Amino acid sequence: MKTSYRTAVHDALRDALRNDPRVVLMGEDVGRYGGTYAASKGLLEEFGPERVRDTPLSELGFVGVGIGAALNGLRPIVEVMTVNFSLLALDQIVNTAAALRHMSGGQFSVPLVVRMATGAGRQLAAQHSHSLEPWYAHIPGIKVVAPATVADAYGMLGTALSEPDPVVIFEHVQLYNTSADIDAPAPMDISHAAIRRSGSDVTVIAYGGCLPKARDAANELSLAGIDCEVVDLRVLRPLDDDTILESVRKTHRAVIVDEAWRSGSLAAEVSARIVEGAFFDLDAPIARVCSAEVPIPYAKHLEQAALPQPDKIVAAAQSLFGDR
């Protein structure tokens, strides 16, 4: 039976709350409304307001509450709704959650999970379409993951909760309605990238909402005789250099897809690591497909034009093959 990404997130939250009495869920509209993306429907009814708590519209405040709860022995899951609003909580995440272990000489740990939706594509315009994963991936002291598959949407949350340090989970808004057949939901690691499709000619590296686009592009490229290997980063911090480099050493070419803006993006970081670690295996320049460097437009055709799309990935990959 097909399971949707939304259901997988929901079931992961439910199972976490069932399995560990220290787990609490808090955030804007997670309780009575059931979550902006309907990921926590029914959880208030099952676990009660002590464990599933609606918060005021104050990201700085309730992320701080989550940190305090984690310091005092709970395993809070804080939903910040979207990355756009997480900017208001950056101080808590960067200056407190990420730094406390180090500021206290190891006396305190912050086992906090912060979930947020990310990405564009729903005509929400420039203030509600950010892909700021690279900002978080820049910060030492936290782990950053981006489940792109249904299995990861379920399996990464439990593993994140068992981490002694803060984990930020990015769920791309376009993924909630995707679905897949999964066997019994199982915990998934949050330390490795994954090869989603094996190929020999070019490595297409993507994460989150761009993974389905990368797969579509790979299918199209295979018709043109280009055999793509698709790497799903999964974990944006710390990056799994080994998987990336091993793939590029095999294919000798890389296209990196990132919905964030090109400047200072994860694509930039991955590109740099490939050049550092596999320069002599490269047979072509590295290509990047990122969002156009504009505030994401509201108009649908402009928004679609600004984002990475399968045809852009196809063109970028083909450009690495010259006139063969």
Added chain:
Amino acid sequence: MIEFKMPALGADMDAGTLDEWLVKPGDKVTRGQVVAVVETTKAAVEVECWHEGTVYELLVPLGETVEVGTVLATLLAPGEKAKKPPKVSVKPTAAAAAPPPATVPTVAPAAAHRRRWVSPAARRLAASLGVDVEAVSGTGPQGAVTISDVEHAAASAEKPKTKPTAADRATQMRRSIAAAMSRSKREIPHYYLADEVVMENALTWLTTRNAERSITERVLPAVLQLKAVALAAQRFGEFNGFWRGDAFEPAAAVHVGVAISLRGGGLVAPAIHDVADKKLDELMSDLTDLVARARAFSLRSSEMSDPTITVTNLGDIGVDTVFGVIYPPQVALVGFGKPAQRVCVIDGGIRVVTTLQATLAADHRASDGHRGALFLAAINELLQQPDVLEK
């Protein structure tokens, strides 16, 4: 505007293949500078340019075979200004496969100067396979050389198409020798003279001289012979020069062509320049260098094209006498046989001395037997005075 043309690198050459450009547009060229490598049937010859100037346009792409006299490049004379920018410029780098004219990039010369693009992986692979990336044509992004290009080059290097194989070269060389020698025997009325040369003095003198030197500095008897021929040819000008049209053109200097047999068959007779003016040590090092380069198929254009007389020495092989065939358009060829101990009458007594047979094959259109005899006698006489040859 100076035109630099495909030179005739010998009477048997009708066309040559441009192997390599050693200059690019904008380079200053000095007189005598080697500017290109041309593949003839006999060798890859380094072609010198005898004009001074600045390279303006390279007109013939690599790998192209063009007739003698075809303009290969244009040069601006010192002080000359270009009237218009060059339209077409040929890539100065070597490419194994001859690019068809249509694909010659019509880019501004400045862009043609960029370093060749080779992917890091291709460069590494090329190094491990021993492939020269400069000779590989790129099919990658922006024309870069990629792994697959290097692999193709390595695969085709095993069965080269553009570079002649030893067997090809031998076949072609046979053909060009056939052409030149047929022409010689068809056109040149040869006459032949022979004289016995007592080598006692020369060899004794040489042994004493060599005894004072290290092995690498020792001079071979062949060098004495070259010098003797050159000095004699200076005095007997009708043996030093060319028969062209219906007239003899004497040469100002004596450039002695040395017949060198090649391993694997065939021969070339490139020149040592200005032999009459060089000391023995210099001639010895010139000869060593020339033989080595001839056998490596890397001679210079002037060496190939301007011998004014040829010397052949088959003595090493054990032949007593050699009557040569003149290499047109030259008019004389001097041969030397094996030095051996022979019974001679000297000063009324019978003695056993080392002698060799010197021969002259000469063009009767340019000289007569009487003069030929005197020329041969002069060579003999010079070989009796090694002190004179030393200078």
